[in-house]
Amino acid sequence: MKRRDLIKSLTLLPLAGNFLSIENLSAAPFAVHQAEDKPMPAIHRNAFVMDGHIHVMTRELLMKTDIGQRYTDGNVDLPRAKEGGMDAMFFSVYTPDVYYPGRFETKNTFRVLNLALDQIKKNNSVIELALTASDIVRINKKGKIAAFLDLEGGFDLEGDLNLLRAMHHLGLRCMQLTAHNTTNAFIDACNDISYWGGINDLGKEIIAEMNHLGMVINVAHASNDAILQTVEVSKDPVIYSHGGFYNIVNHPRCISDEAAKAIAAKGGVIGVQFGSLFNNPKYYAWQNPSPAAKVTVPKGTRPASLVPKPNLQTIEEVDRELLKEVPLNFRGTIPDEYWMHIDQLAKVIDYGVKLVGEDHIALGSDLDGGPELPHEIKDISDYPQITIAMQKLGYSDQRIRKILGLNWLRVIRQVTEGKG
Template identity: 40%
Template structure:
């Protein structure tokens, strides 16, 4: 099911214009070395966070369509060497006040499953590590369903089990940037001091079902308590380091060490808001607010039906990165430098890719979209990284921990 009140042709025209306003000129695109290209294509590339179907849900079309607007579609993902990805089942806060979030989660899962079926034999649903192996042997890209904002669950274990039966294998433990009834989120005033008693029940049930517990968007207290309570490794699918940019959505050194000590992994969001303070400061100044400010939502959505909220949200997708001047733009080596800090702190077995493509990140200079993931491989080779370390980052670490969490 998707929102079809907006004409798809009109949408594509607007999206192309938007892309043209923010895209980097072709002359600025950075080619990669032959060695980097060969290594990247032979590696298992597993992206921990992609907004792969927001555009299609609200505006029509299929994941297999090459749109050349936004940052991700299946043809371009193939060009970028992607083997697997966490497909964000994204339910924004706009659906929360009227309590439409569970209904919207079901609509989004139904839409995702329909798209996966239409994309067969190019794409397949992965529910455990064996599926990752099988789908690669079949030369299909693997998609893992991951709810972004488990406000959808409201702590109801029956709903959790029902979504698991539909194929959901990962869920953020907190509700995007808002608190909910069992856990505090990163960007709301503390309400529960982390997890409630029922929040611990949710963690135990996710462990029992073999679901990935995703702590991105969680408060520090929530993350610490989840890591302690979980019997399986925990994943932060799209994050950054607070030592680099001191914002609530990034992770402190102490929490990162705690996550890794229990076998978890951190996926690095590819945008400058997380990884490059100079560009983040420029963006914040020009937006006149932080990117997690959702205070106006209740007033904007009061009294609206779910279909009216669809209409309200449609122009937001795909979520494109902002245009920034060259003098404040992040370079790909700046971003790899953040990953390098994490490696120096906790080692090469703890880091992964969590791009957040089409989720709003402003990409590094020269990076157009998912096609340019090999630029990361090139930058890592230029830093002297071994091929083994690069393979671990590109997908090996996330593949290992996903397999452990879902076993």
């Protein structure tokens, strides 16, 4: 499994009062530890900084490590997160596609959720679990990072609502609807079989239940039709946590202008991922992946991707296979002419701002999830580089604050606290 290959402006919603108070609060200095050799603009130091998609717990699960300790590899640990000025993150636990054939997806989801809770508790001096936007603000006031639990990958390929409710009881507050890159029993993935023509009745039930529970709905990895239908059905804004724009790189994982505008019109947010594959046309052309044919099967036929393949492996054997790729970082060599610089990533952010407005663009780096990072970013401690790049675009402090985190906070407040 190579993860990287599996792959106008609108007025602010009626929560302007809440938004302004959040912005004022975000100007208060949080406890930021700056690496001596890495520049950090004052706006970054004082802003509320939240990432919409950071991978955690895969390495901790398989390598028995502790996210509170500094690693010599990978992109993310808590010491480096503090150095990067992080105030909050979508603490994204991951159930990869390799667990699906043996139908281990549910078991893996619950064990990584439990491990995430254990790791947060173990490192309570640095990080705390947040269930609402108010929790995030409260945790930040104490100088700690807020962890907002998010699931990427299938919690259950059949979409059992009882399992969804159980995860909510554990503290999960955001979930990607698709089973990562796999079409499941209720929604089509963007680069797998198009079976449902978007979402089906079960998908609508799951969306309604997430609205009822106050869970943020994540449509990253979903097909274009599925994104549009989810936005229409959901009573709350939805997010696209991490990706690029199809009009810049025509990779199936990138979002169309149509879908981005729909998400924004509903008050949602699009998170820009940090990888070259989704954001750098030169790199994408150099890779020259063969475009996957879109497969549609007749309704009434069970999707092939949902039929477990003959698999006698135990979950421990699957763990050992996945361990060979941990940490889930890009390990290739990129020639200088194809290696993306931070200015290109800033141009992608600017494209999004011009397309849907500054209230609907944020950052979803996908750190520790395999992206080919810009030349200037080696790990999460380099996060201020994206702020520097936005300053070079001539962005106002207000716009930078929104993109760095306030847009995420606004959506979380509306979904988890019903304040719109």
